[in-house]
Amino acid sequence: SLGSQKKLPVLFVFHGAGGSENMFFETYGAGRTISEATRRGWLVVAPGQGLLGLSLSVSDMLDNLQHFADIDRSQVMLLGHSMGAAQVMRQMQQDPSCAFAAAALGGGSRMATSSASTLKTVKWYVAAGTEDFGRGGAMQLHRSLTAAGVTSEYHDFPSVEHLVIVQAAINDVFRFFDQSLADNQATR
Numbered sequence: 001s002l003g004s005q006k007k008l009p010v011l012f013v014f015h016g017a018g019g020s021e022n023m024f025f026e027t028y029g030a031g032r033t034i035s036e037a038t039r040r041g042w043l044v045v046a047p048g049q050g051l052l053g054l055s056l057s058v059s060d061m062l063d064n065l066q067h068f069a070d071i072d073r074s075q076v077m078l079l080g081h082s083m084g085a086a087q088v089m090r091q092m093q094q095d096p097s098c099a100f101a102a103a104a105l106g107g108g109s110r111m112a113t114s115s116a117s118t119l120k121t122v123k124w125y126v127a128a129g130t131e132d133f134g135r136g137g138a139m140q141l142h143r144s145l146t147a148a149g150v151t152s153e154y155h156d157f158p159s160v161e162h163l164v165i166v167q168a169a170i171n172d173v174f175r176f177f178d179q180s181l182a183d184n185q186a187t188r
Contacts, residue, residue, distance in 0.1 A: 010073075014083075015049070036174050080107070101181070104138060106132050107141075129161050
């Protein structure tokens with residue numbers, strides 16, 4: 001029956017510069033992000049963004065989305081690659097309560113931690129390839145989060161370059177999201 005259906009966790013995916021909202025569906029490991037999320041019963045949202053970023057906040061998108069789907073706003077996750085990793089940072093700085101877990105791959109920079117106390121409820125996964133030009137930014141993001149007392153795990157993927165990091169890290173990212181989701185549900 002409809003009453004027994006559980007609310008859907010939501011995964012927002014933010015693509016890199018020069019890409020489109022289709023990157024997570026068609027490339028990045030032949031769409032594995034989408035198939036892994038779908039297999040778990042999660043709703044995936046892939047907003048398009050220009051070089052100047054995204055006009056809508058995650059909270060605004062969730063406000064609109066709840067008219068079309070039975071979503072669980074306490075189970076929102078963000079995943080971004082390159083420019084998308086910067087978008088994840090921006091979304092979390094704008095509204096630290098919009099998601100409980102965030103993953104930044106092949107990008108980032110120092111996170112302004114003025115909202116560090118609110119960010120402490122968010123778990124972060126940060127990764128880059130050892131041959132990834134975004135590695136410095138990813139490491140900077142991880143260091144700034146850790147310095148602010150935010151839970152962040154960092155992973156280097158040997159011999160991986162910028163365009164392959166999503167494919168290389170995807171199993172680990174979903175391990176992180178699964179664990180974060182279990183921890184999140186246990187504390188509610």
